[in-house]
Amino acid sequence: MARSKSILTEARQIERAVTLIQLGARLQVLESETDLSYERLLRLYKEVAGKSPSKGQLPFSTDWFMTWQPNIHASLFLNTHEYLNKVAALDEIDTVIKAYQLYLEQMQSQGLEPLLSVTRAWRLVKFVDNGMLTMTKCRKCGGHFVTHPHEIARHYVCGLCNPPARAGKGKPAVQRSLDNHDAEPAGDLRTGMGLHLCPRGGAFVPAAGGH
Numbered sequence: 001m002a003r004s005k006s007i008l009t010e011a012r013q014i015e016r017a018v019t020l021i022q023l024g025a026r027l028q029v030l031e032s033e034t035d036l037s038y039e040r041l042l043r044l045y046k047e048v049a050g051k052s053p054s055k056g057q058l059p060f061s062t063d064w065f066m067t068w069q070p071n072i073h074a075s076l077f078l079n080t081h082e083y084l085n086k087v088a089a090l091d092e093i094d095t096v097i098k099a100y101q102l103y104l105e106q107m108q109s110q111g112l113e114p115l116l117s118v119t120r121a122w123r124l125v126k127f128v129d130n131g132m133l134t135m136t137k138c139r140k141c142g143g144h145f146v147t148h149p150h151e152i153a154r155h156y157v158c159g160l161c162n163p164p165a166r167a168g169k170g171k172p173a174v175q176r177s178l179d180n181h182d183a184e185p186a187g188d189l190r191t192g193m194g195l196h197l198c199p200r201g202g203a204f205v206p207a208a209g210g211h
């Protein structure tokens with residue numbers, strides 16, 4: 001079987017694998033998304049990343065996506081992903097790659113640290129495919145955010161409209177980040193959240209290249 005595999009198909013798979021490695025994907029993502037053997041992927045990984053892939057389990061829980069800042073990042077990515085799904089005829093994994101690249105661009109343009117890894121982004125899409133996570137519209141800002149499927153839309157308020165109280169929730173990094181990025185970036189991110197509301201609006205044009 002492997003013998004009859006087209007060289008072009010294989011080249012395409014290697015190219016994908018290289019892109020994913022460059023984006024920081026875990027080896028399990030590559031194994032899942034290409035037909036390349038484990039040995040070849042391992043060699044490719046070492047060659048591209050210049051180190052051995054990290055071992056250990058992939059994150060299997062949906063909990064991370066529900067925490068405050070990760071939820072905002074995940075939602076931004078997923079909105080982009082949904083948008084590309086509608087307007088571009090890409091293979092599934094290429095949609096993930098492209099959406100993740102756009103997410104990184106957006107983080108960079110806003111001077112924010114990307115909290116969402118490509119492996120988590122990939123998991124997120126799987127969780128949505130499996131019905132373990134979905135998106136719910138915030139009743140205040142109208143943006144779409146990652147939630148559990150049973151979220152009651154009528155009452156749902158997102159983490160941008162209702163950030164956690166500074167005193168509670170404990171995580172110093174989150175608090176610091178909130179202090180650093182007050183209203184302005186949140187407003188820009190919100191534009192990202194709403195983008196699949198108006199797919200023809202042209203509000204979100206991939207920033208690559210420019211004019």
Ligand SMILES: [Zn+2]
Pocket residue numbers: 138139140141142143157158159160161162
């Ligand atoms: Zn909101």
